[in-house]
Amino acid sequence: MSTCKLCNINKAIENSHIIPEFMYKPVYDSKHRYMPFTSKDCKTVKIEQKGIREDLLCPECETKFSKLETEASKFIRDFHKAQPIATHNDLRMYKIAGIDNFKIFTLSVLWRLGISTHTSFIHYNLGPYEEKLRLILLNDIKLKRSEYPIFFTLLLRENKEICDDILVSFGKIGRIKTYSVQSFIASGLIFDIVMTTGQIPTDWNKLLDPCTDCFAIKIQDLGKLQRKEKLIDFSSRHNARAVEFYDL
Numbered sequence: 001m002s003t004c005k006l007c008n009i010n011k012a013i014e015n016s017h018i019i020p021e022f023m024y025k026p027v028y029d030s031k032h033r034y035m036p037f038t039s040k041d042c043k044t045v046k047i048e049q050k051g052i053r054e055d056l057l058c059p060e061c062e063t064k065f066s067k068l069e070t071e072a073s074k075f076i077r078d079f080h081k082a083q084p085i086a087t088h089n090d091l092r093m094y095k096i097a098g099i100d101n102f103k104i105f106t107l108s109v110l111w112r113l114g115i116s117t118h119t120s121f122i123h124y125n126l127g128p129y130e131e132k133l134r135l136i137l138l139n140d141i142k143l144k145r146s147e148y149p150i151f152f153t154l155l156l157r158e159n160k161e162i163c164d165d166i167l168v169s170f171g172k173i174g175r176i177k178t179y180s181v182q183s184f185i186a187s188g189l190i191f192d193i194v195m196t197t198g199q200i201p202t203d204w205n206k207l208l209d210p211c212t213d214c215f216a217i218k219i220q221d222l223g224k225l226q227r228k229e230k231l232i233d234f235s236s237r238h239n240a241r242a243v244e245f246y247d248l
Contacts, residue, residue, distance in 0.1 A: 080162060
């Protein structure tokens, strides 16, 4: 028995994924293995066959997150197959049902990264937002697009293939305007989560809430990614494309 990190009730605790398993699938090699490249504080690195887990949630809260993950997995599949409804320079506009639930899912991943004690995620520090996010997730609080806005960037190779075989945790990357930003890469997307519940610049609204079920995504050439030097956390050891990308 221990205390569930989400509901704060003393219960039997399950070994919970920090990043959901479906986001690891493209990273695994043919033997269902991957090699984590961790921070300098971690002394040992070994081949893993499952995504990183930790004793975090009771069965009820695990079920709550599992439902979010099922919906998110479908959303990602639909997005990868979808055609944009509009394009402008490096921006694409998509209309896919479920974007608001996908946002809650994204915040659930960020919250787990923030509370994890695993050495791969020590660079996440959510401060007062850790408790705020816990209450949002526990109580199923609906958010406006302007609350904890999320900017998505789609990573593409030169052949326009989606880079879904790269999984990276960044932690706090700095700021957009005056706002603190926490980030990770998974399923071919860079997730940049802006840590604010207040007013946002008016020019962001066109990107965050253009219409029902719509969202904008920036397109990024993998070879020109400015954060390339920070991609040290996860890679598929036997995936030739990932090895080439990390210059291993």
